[in-house]
Amino acid sequence: MALEDVTSRAWPARVRERLGGWRLNAAGGRTGRANTCWALEAPDRDPVEAIAAVEAWYAGQGQAPRFKTTDGATQPANLPELLAASGYRVDSETLVMIGPVGGEGGAVIATQPDAPFQAVLFEALYKDPADAEERLETVRRIAPPVFFARLDVDGAPAAVGACAVEGEWAGLSLMRTVARARRQGLARRIVGSLLEQARLAGATKSYLQVEAENEPAVALYQACGFETVYRYRYWARA
Known part of the structure; x- marks a missing residue:
């Protein structure tokens, strides 16, 4: 998804590595986008093995592992089910909105x-x-x-x-x-x-990310001409 590539460069992590098509980001553990594994394309190994490899990588960074799944772009498509089976749960949902300039x-x-x-x-x-x-x-x-x-x-x-x-x-x-x-x-x-x-x-066009539960902010951006085009979710261990 081309816009995901743009958003990644607009919020660059301090440490960035790849696991095939999975993108590992770390920056200190606070902000979601710079501290999660973006599962946008297929990993370079069996997905269950890839989850374990991600966990080991984040342990090396001194951070808890987190994953990001994106509507229409997550690979493999059954990653949410695999994460749930591994003890992960969705801890937040974000809207990606596009608008004018x-x-x-x-x-x-x-x-x-x-x-x-x-x-x-x-x-x-x-x-x-x-x-x-x-x-x-x-x-x-x-x-x-x-x-x-x-x-x-x-x-x-x-x-x-x-x-x-x-x-x-x-x-x-x-x-x-x-x-x-x-x-x-x-x-x-x-x-x-x-x-x-x-x-x-x-x-010629703009975008932003806002937490789905932040209703006042969502209403503000809608009033400014933005509309939701897709969503992504962060997964963390319960």
Whole structure:
């Protein structure tokens, strides 16, 4: 699936290896995309043996093994059943949505996650600063052009988001608003600002990933013109 390749490059893990068509990613254990085995094509061995090999690889990384299965792309097709038989369960489901480019919002735009941007990220993820740091390390590995948008409220950084452009595609990520500034329309303005930068950079369409259970965010993106095209699921041992 071509879009999966684009999304992988837009959120690059610190360590990346292959097991045939399975892609092993590790970056510290926090974010899903950079810390799971993407089973997009057939592995280079029997699938049950491949699951064991993935588990051994993640043990070597000091992380618990996790798998990602994607609608219409997972190989082998019965991998969910094999994972369930091995004690894995779905621990989250993500929507992949595609949408337009172009918009407005008046956000401050930068090409690096500067100190005010980082302040919002750490405040929004205050329960797990290591999560925020891993996300910052990840976006610093993205090939340019990458844009970082920020809005302030009463002189203080309040909302942020990022956008990575590759060819015709623009991928949104790191959408965060601090608690004191929510329900003020800031996230929609961040989206509009980033989609305009994407248009100026030559993109013609956009995508994002959002947890299926995050209904407010899903509603926001739908209002911005995004629609769900497929889903993927993370699997972890219960």
